Amino acid sequence: MSIIVFTENRGGKLKKSSFEAISYAMNIAENTSKPVVAVSVGELGDDELSALAKYGAAKIVSVNDPAWKSNDSQAYTKLMAEIAEKENADTFIFSHSNEGKAIAPRLAVKLKAGLITNITGVPANFSPLTIKRKTYNGSAFQLMKIKADKAVLTINPNSCDVVEKPVDVNIEKFSPSVAGDGATKVENVDVVTGKILLTEAPIVVSGGRGLKSGDNWGMIEQLGEVLGAGLACSRPVSDEGWRSHEEHVGQTGKIIAPDLYIAVGISGAIQHIGGVSGAKVLVAIDKDKEAPIFKYADYGIIGDAFEVVPRLIESLQKFKA
Amino acid sequence: MKILVCLGNVPDTTTKIRFDGEMKNLATEGVQWVINPWDELALTRALEIKEGSGGKIEKVSVVNVGKADAEPTIRKALAIGADDAYRIDADPSDAYFIAAQIAEVVKNNNFEIIFAGKESSDFNGSAVGSMLAEFLDIPSVSAVSAFDFPDGKVVLKRDIDGGKETIGIDTPFVTIVQKGISINPRIPAMRGIMMARTKPINVSQPVAVDTLVEYETFELPEAKAECKMVDPENTDALVDLLHNEAKVI
Numbered sequence A: 001m002s003i004i005v006f007t008e009n010r011g012g013k014l015k016k017s018s019f020e021a022i023s024y025a026m027n028i029a030e031n032t033s034k035p036v037v038a039v040s041v042g043e044l045g046d047d048e049l050s051a052l053a054k055y056g057a058a059k060i061v062s063v064n065d066p067a068w069k070s071n072d073s074q075a076y077t078k079l080m081a082e083i084a085e086k087e088n089a090d091t092f093i094f095s096h097s098n099e100g101k102a103i104a105p106r107l108a109v110k111l112k113a114g115l116i117t118n119i120t121g122v123p124a125n126f127s128p129l130t131i132k133r134k135t136y137n138g139s140a141f142q143l144m145k146i147k148a149d150k151a152v153l154t155i156n157p158n159s160c161d162v163v164e165k166p167v168d169v170n171i172e173k174f175s176p177s178v179a180g181d182g183a184t185k186v187e188n189v190d191v192v193t194g195k196i197l198l199t200e201a202p203i204v205v206s207g208g209r210g211l212k213s214g215d216n217w218g219m220i221e222q223l224g225e226v227l228g229a230g231l232a233c234s235r236p237v238s239d240e241g242w243r244s245h246e247e248h249v250g251q252t253g254k255i256i257a258p259d260l261y262i263a264v265g266i267s268g269a270i271q272h273i274g275g276v277s278g279a280k281v282l283v284a285i286d287k288d289k290e291a292p293i294f295k296y297a298d299y300g301i302i303g304d305a306f307e308v309v310p311r312l313i314e315s316l317q318k319f320k321a
Numbered sequence B: 001m002k003i004l005v006c007l008g009n010v011p012d013t014t015t016k017i018r019f020d021g022e023m024k025n026l027a028t029e030g031v032q033w034v035i036n037p038w039d040e041l042a043l044t045r046a047l048e049i050k051e052g053s054g055g056k057i058e059k060v061s062v063v064n065v066g067k068a069d070a071e072p073t074i075r076k077a078l079a080i081g082a083d084d085a086y087r088i089d090a091d092p093s094d095a096y097f098i099a100a101q102i103a104e105v106v107k108n109n110n111f112e113i114i115f116a117g118k119e120s121s122d123f124n125g126s127a128v129g130s131m132l133a134e135f136l137d138i139p140s141v142s143a144v145s146a147f148d149f150p151d152g153k154v155v156l157k158r159d160i161d162g163g164k165e166t167i168g169i170d171t172p173f174v175t176i177v178q179k180g181i182s183i184n185p186r187i188p189a190m191r192g193i194m195m196a197r198t199k200p201i202n203v204s205q206p207v208a209v210d211t212l213v214e215y216e217t218f219e220l221p222e223a224k225a226e227c228k229m230v231d232p233e234n235t236d237a238l239v240d241l242l243h244n245e246a247k248v249i
């Protein structure tokens, strides 16, 4: 039996979450003596694919075919089932990302596998597979056990370590028998490239209604720039159109787990915290000392953002220099 | 054409999360139960589409897998404007079970467009909609933030990394929706509440399904250490803490 990891890429590069998924698989592999097979769909060069071997993927199955650009979850499920049979796999690892969430549940039904989603830590037990997952928007965790003889797992980005375990590179070019273009027809793509992907960013700077207007975001962008951070905002900020919906984090927006989250002028409503409670370190800057955000923060500054943020940028520039 | 909207019955999003003594079940005393926020937005959009379809969409139904105590939530959906409801009389134990039950309702009643939310706001599973589509062997589109129906043709927008994709799709399919699908949920009006009383809720018994996963216990996150306050005049101190203590920069 083997473990299959579904990897994801963007702009010709593997996503960091794919390496996390490989490391997650390696942890199970070492405890169950199963080989790890990485699956890549997309136009990636061998150099880029080889990176997967650095983290322990003994084999890389690459589907590099323009017909497989549709992202049709039904077709991808059939593809994964075909590779599963070929590789004799019983464990399947995805990222808990848009793509992973679209395919993993379908695959679980198709293979009659137990599904555990929203995973935040390594297994508590390997036989039967028992894993902790996040629930109630980060207000609780839940242990779940696989009863079926196959398992499909989705791992939260930024919540499991990436560990180097180099093995020889073994890339297999694979032409699936199933068709890649399913019933969904992509008519238009509108992507902002080059920007740091919020769900993968190790540092995120976020602004709330306390900043009063979208015109005041210059200092937030500048703070983001010195830190090489992704940018986020609270819901009212995107609802007001001050910032793009892409940046909205929280229960109804993106769920993120960066190493460092800096909240500026965000009061810390439970629905906001639901999206950022996975952050390892939370810094809050708010002028109201009673703001609930300070209950969740590791470091806090009580003060006017319009004075504190420019000062913090200066301190960081000094530190970086 | 008929639309079916999946309806989760969940604790209000501000509920204080506590568990019973053995950490096996949510302590439900005093909990307010509501329509899962994404399902409420999905229902709102489904009704708008029906109203603007010039009769192409005949009906919007809702479906819930739950015991009789979920009926107030179902009635609220009827009051918002759903035409009728289906309830499968069983505990919504896990996503696989729920999806299998809803699949029966779809098959027996020929729904062609099915809406599900991106996750339930309590369990955060993100699985029912996609599982349902696989049970039915039909396409599913996830992370959908816009649903348009010009000239009886479906056009969806879905979120991809750092942007959006516009997608055309033929029925039948499952759409798994999130933020943006509609902005504010519809609020039931008095007339809607009166009418909801007489709208049918079709109750049926569950089909047997294998158990593929099992829940053990819940855990609460570790208590957070006290927030360390830094003097607003001394941002150098914060940089120092982030570098030397937290080691994140």
Ligand SMILES: Cc1cc2nc3c(=O)[nH]c(=O)nc-3n(C[C@H](O)[C@H](O)[C@H](O)COP(=O)(O)OP(=O)(O)OC[C@H]3O[C@@H](n4cnc5c(N)ncnc54)[C@H](O)[C@@H]3O)c2cc1C
Pocket: A207, A208, A209, A210, A211, A233, A234, A235, A236, A237, A248, A249, A250, A251, A252, A253, A264, A265, A266, A267, A268, A269, A270, A271, A272, A275, A285, A286, A287, A288, A291, A303, A304, A305, A306, B013, B037
């Ligand atoms: C079903 C549901 C889902 C929701 N989902 C989300 C979600 O996903 N994400 C989300 O963010 N919210 C969500 N909300 C909304 C949430 O309840 C809050 O309303 C929202 O998070 C508040 O945003 P905020 O912190 O930016 O604004 P506010 O609560 O208005 O806070 C602004 C803060 O800025 C501070 N401030 C003001 N001026 C200054 C200054 N000059 N310097 C420093 N600080 C200053 C104030 O002291 C205050 O603490 C949801 C609500 C519901 C009901």
